[in-house]
Amino acid sequence: MREFSVPVLVDVPPSANCTDVVFQRAVDEPATVVIRRKDGTAADSPWNPITAAGFRADVAAVAKGLIAAGVESGDRVGLMSRTRYEWTVTDYAIWAAGAVGVPIYETSSPDQVKWILSDSGAKAVVVELKGHEETVREALPEFPLVWRIDDGGLDELKTLGSGVTDDVLAERRASRGGHDLATIIYTSGTTGMPKGCRITHDNLLFTARNVSRGPLEAMFDVDDRAALLFLPLAHSFARIIEVVLIETGTVLAHTPNMKNVAPDLQGFKPTFLLGVPRVFEKVYNAAEQKAVADGKGKIFHAAVRAAIDWSRAESAGGAGFGVRARHAVFDKLVYGKLRAATGGALNTAVSGGSALGERLGHFFRGVGIEVLEGWGLTETSAPSTVNIPGANKIGTVGKPFPGVSIRIGDDGEVLVKGRHVFDGYWNNERATKEAIDPEGWFHTGDVGEIDGDGYLRITGRKKEILVTAGGKNVAPAPLEDAIRAHRLISQVMVVGDDRPFIAALITLDPEAMEQWKQANGKAEVSTADPALLAEVQGAVDVANRMVSKAEQIKKFVILENDLTEETGHLTPSLKVKRALVMRDYAKQVDELYG
Template sequence: MTLISLFEQAIQDYGDKPALAHKPKGGTYQDISYTEFGESVDVFSKGLNALGIQKGDRVAILSENRPEWAITDFGILKVGAVNVPMFSTLTAVQVGYILKDSGAKVICVSTKDQLKKVISIRDEVPSLEHIIIYNELDDEVPADVSQFVDICSKGSETDSSIETDIDESDLATIIYTSGTTGNPKGVMLTHANFISNYNAAKSLIDVTETDVLLSFLPLSHVFERLGGHYVPLFSGAKVAYAESTFTVAQNMQDVSPTVMLSVPRLYETMYDRVLRAVQAGSSLKQKIFHWGVSVGSAVSSKIQQGGKPSAILKLKQSIADKLVFAKLKAATGGRLRFFVSGGAALPKSIAEFFHAAGILILEGYGLTETSPIISMNHPDKWKFGTVGAPIPGIEVKIAEDGEIITRGPHVMKGYFNNEEATSESIDSDGWFYTGDIGIIDENGFIQITDRKKNIIVLSNGKNVAPQPIESQLVQSSFINQIMLVGNERKNIAALIVPNFEALKSWASENGVDTTELSELLKTREVQQLIQSEIRERLTDFADFEQVRRFALLEKEFSQEEDEMTPTLKLKRNVIIEKYSDVIEDMYPEES
């Protein structure tokens, strides 16, 4: 069994049913059937073959999510080649490194902007023979650039079918980790890696031909590649592509998804909007909201304990749904069965709030190197504050130092052109070392504490895991982003990006008169507000885990400034270096 054999079976089984949907600029969503999808893959694969692409060759993709991405992926696999996907946000230098390291012969790009990146580093990549662009160019096409439609036309002129002997042990993809430090490493995943994960996921979560997924996380990330691409398309579901990350709210209304994958940031943003709307409402509306949440929480608690709500509680729940939660459910499109969360830690309180509202968020855990799933909550077995139990068919245990390690068919083949890094990550017994610290509770659920390399060691030898503290503090409506510092210091400090909108609104209501953001952040009132938020939210943490000092930043951490990975993880070393003077100012006695 291979990814391409599963794909071809889906084409045969689901024929005229919609497989993909996209929204042209200024238009409405248009469906592409499984039959049309299969035909497009067939002609594109023949077009690649006509360019000389053979089994084992590397073909890169530099594009946002769109139907051509899916067609290209399966077209690459059909000729036995290897997909090298890249985030569309990468710089030209980063693109050049991946192309050169992977030895890619072809790269497919989406737009003129992506094409410019490739052309600027073209001479530095001797292996690169062809560039294919998805968007049709109005002006003259450069000599070494082909348009996607022309490659497909060339393939349609070929009568012979592609006969490539593809085995499940063959390489399917090389995914370069976005890494928070240093150059990215190319993770080699085989057909068997993905299929083992697909089978495990399907045994736990029932995705069928009646489902619709809204895809907006980058397909270049393994989480979306498996959960928002292979799983639904092999199951007969429809995948609708969001126009961009900025249109997700509108696109949920457009397609009414039944299942959706996201990183926690989406859920935190939705939660924050709900709270801001409530705070702006009358005292009566606030009372009704809090009553509704208390009712929903009581129902959620009963379900979590394995029980059922009483008839009276069900009646209250029905009223709460109409008065409090109806708008939130409508905002998701009104048909959502569940959300799936991955890529970073989901605050427990966010999961509890959504469940109180009748929306289940299923959190999972994994890495690029594990195809990606190691553990997941699922509709029949879940526990908030955990990343679920290990998926079937794999082994997971906690090493002596607390690191989570795993072994099984989901573990990568290794790092491309990097045997040293491979041997450092996978021991002689096949155990992969995740770099994450965690525990497995008495019911088999995994709890992640933090990344091993993120642990802050204070000068007194105390170890502080920043993730739980940061997750607690970003639940404040006044804190947008936060990063703890304090390695080899006496105590913990924090770089905080406030929620500027909420802060300005609070300042206006409380008579803090300043229009300049920089001046507002320095006011005694704002400093005291943030200090009280920190104090109130960290009451359950140990004394050495308390945030003793902080600095308020005027600008959000972003990918554009190289402060975050494409999956919105903080690049801590980059941020520490960038704000080194600010950090030193928080520790004047140690300077």
């Protein structure tokens, strides 16, 4: 199949903007709890309720402060913070003031901050921590308006805006409609300076309402629905989920530190969450490492096989008695404990950002937590396709959500059309024309295929296809995903462009390595350790069985240090910056072919 479309389910009026639901719900359901905010950092700290009226009051007060400070309708306001309640308040306050939000990753360097604030023409910025303010001051010493959350910045804004009337705020809110700019999201990108994506209120609302009333309606149509956000809200994926949660009235909670996710899951007890594949890999690897350390590795691995077998059988029409019996036994021995570790109420998760892999998808479904994989880009307001509860085709990224069309180009590139497609790149019309063709199709750069039921499968990136010296085209992603599934491995980058064969750069997970060293009685381990090399070779062998001989990895090297966001080798969504890795590890690559 070359093209597949799904009709629009929910229309959005031209006058609508993202703040409408915040102010209307405060009138219709003022006492309804919409957010829970953790009081303290201890694992057992209470999650205090914030009502629709309380949230609206916070948003309105901060918005009035921005207006009083001189922020005009259409002005850009930066927001640099971890994922926390104040992020969501500030995000909606910027919109309520008629302004345009410009999110900045809290890990951004001074050069990146300077580029984003300068290119967007931001008039003000709200930051979270002292370090964030110092970064802004280093980037732009004369920047005029900076408020810091942990230094009472939002309270300062509320006081500043105390003289602004409700009528003035209502007029400012009404000044922005669906076609007006809501946010400029700078793509993290794997090369060059990020490009600013112009996202309108209509882009966000059209996406949120059609997703939440269409394919994912079952996730939001229950009374006790709740979601824990821990991914950076500066990323388009987490940002659209924030909008979906506010639109649907789903109880929302925030976790600013990834280290707090495990205890916060147990304390908050979400019914669903979202993550990138690396998060689910970490959950699996942690469970495996604990089982091995406790001497229960064989039981755990048998439980994994039973979960995957059961899920595959369910996809093929239903599990037989033997598979069901094994699954039931391990549900009591293993799966129930895994569900309890997530709070006991979690049954659904959404994964995006990169490929999850069939093995993990089947494992989690077998455990009782269905991971729905979706796909999209910042330029498509995050999602374009998503799997559906009850019709989850693992290994695909689902069908288009209502109002979206997808097409496979002659060269295999995935093209997208719909009201969720961005308005273009900020200050870069040349790049806009290159990305959106005269027929309105956005060229995603991803390569894929559509099956007979309309499900999309992503097979690689158009620019990341490797061509060996022998002329063989190789998609690195499937090989990388398979190797990264091993508990000891953190990151993988397959190389081989214009080279005689395919090879790989591999890094190790520091936490997993500590347990492996203890289990093997080793105080220190070098990357040339024979036992370690054998472990990694086993992971490579598993990946090689998936592809033809010409596509197999012939050699690999274990790098001394991990590839991380802090080292500059990963984007905030944990994608490898291939060009930078090739630059910084050119010597190791050359040695592979020496």
